[in-house]
Amino acid sequence: MSRATLRRATLRRAPLRRAPLRRVTRRRVGPAAGGAILLALAGLLVLAVLLSLAVGSRQIAPSVVIDALTHGGGSDDAQVVRSLRVPRTLIGVMAGVALAVAGTVMQGITRNPIAEPGILGVSQGASVGVVCAIAFLGVHSLTGYVWFAFAGAGIAAVAVYVIASGGRGGATPVKLALAGTAMNALLASLVSGITTTDAQALDEFRFWHVGSLSGRSAEIAGQTWPFLLAGLLLVLAMARGLDALALGEDVAKGLGHNVPLLRILGGLGATVLTGVAVAAAGPIAFTGLAVPHIARAIVGTDHRWVLPAAALLGPVMLLVADVIGRVVFPPSEVPVAVTTALLGVPFLIALVRRKATVAA
């Protein structure tokens, strides 16, 4: 039965009745409106940063927060703001930018609305890379193990994409999600095998199993930004091609784009960005999924606006999720990856439901 039904299922996709990408394609914003929107989003980011600086298990008045940032001071409250909340917020901002841009690029080059580092198992690949580097090679600094994060992310991304596009009909959302699920399950079980036999590795891995912003030092924040910049530059180099790719591979070729090169550059950029985010904060899912869609809903499909909008919204989502995680069960903290997933899944459901058929 499955052979026939699979075929039927794929056939049903054919009449893309309300495929959102195509529908929204008509929506574009002018430079003035786009600029105004980006400004508003930047304001939102500032608010999120302030929220992240002001809210936590310790009660600190906003005026004290601002005072601590502008005038310094040695009071305990000021120290908490400067030495704990500032690095944490910085890492949240950087990881948010990285994940949102990575998600946007992945969705663009795969032309698939559910492409995202977490769902595709790319984040988990990066985190296994980091764990191996720490456990087997004794690498303990971010600048050292970030390379292993890149390698892990790259291998997982290529494997998942090759598997998903191997079957009939190319990399459909269902196949990508399933391949990603399989990759996540495989990596998780391998790791749980290692950690059950080698108890010492267990504690170390727990840190990398669920993404979290807590306990990250200013030093890590300082080491993260060059890699983030490198990833963003890679994306920038191919960003103009994303719009052409959205129109289809043939159209992109017709417009004079080197499609394989675009894909490679984009894939590399997304891999580096995912690796950076994981090396700094651990695997965090759903930010890369939700943010590009929200960005597109606000500024249309022109990547000139989508990319910066996503880069501004990504940190907003991550910081808000982190703040929620800080205050629900004080004094314990809920890791940010847990809250982003709980916020992101309703989003995925809305996304899937909104379409008459699951396609694109």
Added chain:
Amino acid sequence: MSLRHRGIGLGGIGLGIGAVAVALSLVACGASSDSGAASGGGTSTSAADAAKAVAKGGADFGTAAEKTAAMGTTAKPGEWPRTITHAMGTTEIKAQPKRVVVLDVGELDNVVSLGVKPVGFAPSEGSPDLPSYLKQDAGTPKNVGTINNLNLEAIAGLHPDLILGSQLRAAEQYDELSKIAPTVFSIRPGFTWKENYLLNAAALDKTDEAKAKLAEYDAKVKALGAKLGDHKPVVSMVRFMPNGVIRLYANASFIGTILKDAGVPRPANQNIPDLAAEVSAENIDQADADVIFTGVYGDPKATNKAAVQGNPLWQNLKAVKAGHAYEVPDETWYLGLGVTAAMQVVGDLERYLVK
């Protein structure tokens, strides 16, 4: 569901706004329960309280020591067979046990301190080896799984004649274990360590030796109290756990009982009839006292010890400024559950506190 009728973007934005609203409304709750933790180490809601009580031994939590003390045997020294009353009922032991399997560090410490080399031992998941302070006298017990994942076949393969453990850890396996060999369970490990010791000793017919060891400990800890004089320093116990959890150990813990025996005063937030109070890194100033002893569970890198101690907030603590914050071995101070560990802790305390 309403999301269905909205656009993706609006739905997403709605979610975002909702999330912010939730966050803001929760700030208030967070704040109120936080002050609760500061004053008494309590938790936020009554539901959480109930859950905590069950997790740490249920209704027995407060009375576990008394109940364990009432267990044991009425048999005279050298009298076999003897019947032991314990947490799971009564068990008859035919002759003095020669092959003992211990299911936790506490039981390991107990039997080793009584001169028995166990044939099997279940280490904790975090540290697969024998505790270093027991290595010398413990012999070479075979590994029988881990505390939470006992390998019953491995235990059966050792043909033990006594199995020692606790209800809290292994109640579910009691039926099978008791078919392998007479099995004696205390109620729980931890602050009931002295009572557990006597219970284990009763099964081994070494009650006199155990009492002598406890008397030795008693004398040592009382002497320490005397040396510290009338102006004893207030001692705070900080333990870094994985996932950024920081615990301030309170009275109903192994270390809490030792400090109490020595008459050492504790900060108000640790002077509670509970295992520990939790604080976050941002509130580490609540851990302040005259002296701070820190431990780390498992791998320090899995905890946020480095972040906390590198933080000026930590440097601002009274004890840290005065150079009275000491790192102590976790395996005796916090993981330790028996008299050998207790003696070492008292020795450490003397070194740090008596100048």
Added chain:
Amino acid sequence: MTRPVGFAVLRVGRASFLLHRRAALVAVLLGAALALAAVAYLCVGESFVGPAEVVRVLWGQPSPDAFVVGTLRMPRLAVGLLAGAAFGLAGSFVQTVARNPLASPDVIGVTQGAGAATVAAMTFGVAAYDTLPYISIVGGLAAAALVYVFAWRRGLHASRFVLIGIGISVALGSLTQLFLTKGDFLVAQQAKVWLTGSLNGRGYDHAAPLASILLVLTPALLWAARAQRSVSFDDDTATALGVRLGRVRLGLIVLGVVLASVATAAAGPVDFVALLAPQIARRLSRTAQIPLLGSALTGALIVTVADLLARKLFSPIELPVGVFTAVVGAPYLMWLIVRTRSRSGGPA
């Protein structure tokens, strides 16, 4: 590309007539393999017990190995066999309804729902240990209901069902993490062992509810065997044949979810068995639809062999059985995704 509807039905009918003999033969062979695996399971462990001695114990004759074989290995084997069979059946129902080999209770969140509910009960201490199976069943059913409600939109489309299922299972996984964060540290450690799906320490008291539920469900299973065939037609054919598809589908899904939840309650969330077993059984017997008996036997075989490896490979440390089923199952799922090409390779 689509075959004419009538022709497809004819072919299915003809094929099933031709292939039933093979399906029966496969079932017998699977049964034999399972019997062999079960004996091996009873022989191998910390100490090796000869097959002859195992048979003596099974016949109830006195033996020095009666304890190890009869008291330690037998109950655990019973839980593995029953849970494996239940997972296999559960997978075959859900996959048939979703008409997608990739939809299975462990992919769409049923086992995760059962897991989240159980971990919540464990870490918050709201339930006694003997009520955990029921909580697990409620959790599994609730998760399935969520997926069903969210995926229902003018019908139940297979792709939407799977995507939403994956989303729900991720959300439930996160909830589980949340409970572990909040819960007591020691209890959380116990919950983690349970979470990877472990048969260690499972006994007849875990097997009994599983066995009785399978027994009670036997009439339902017989109904399902018939119903499954009608559901595997496409909508038009089934309607033409007078099958009330909506009800039949709902019935099969509920049955599948109950089986998966009960199995999870007994053995923990053992990954991928519900996915693997029906597909392997279908390939072996080369039938168009998923063979029920074959799926149950294959599921039992997978769990038995996986637990044998989990017990023996790193002895005396026991790995959770879920590690082995995932290591085998995840690559198989990937292969399944890739393989869809060769099927459609011809005409397309």
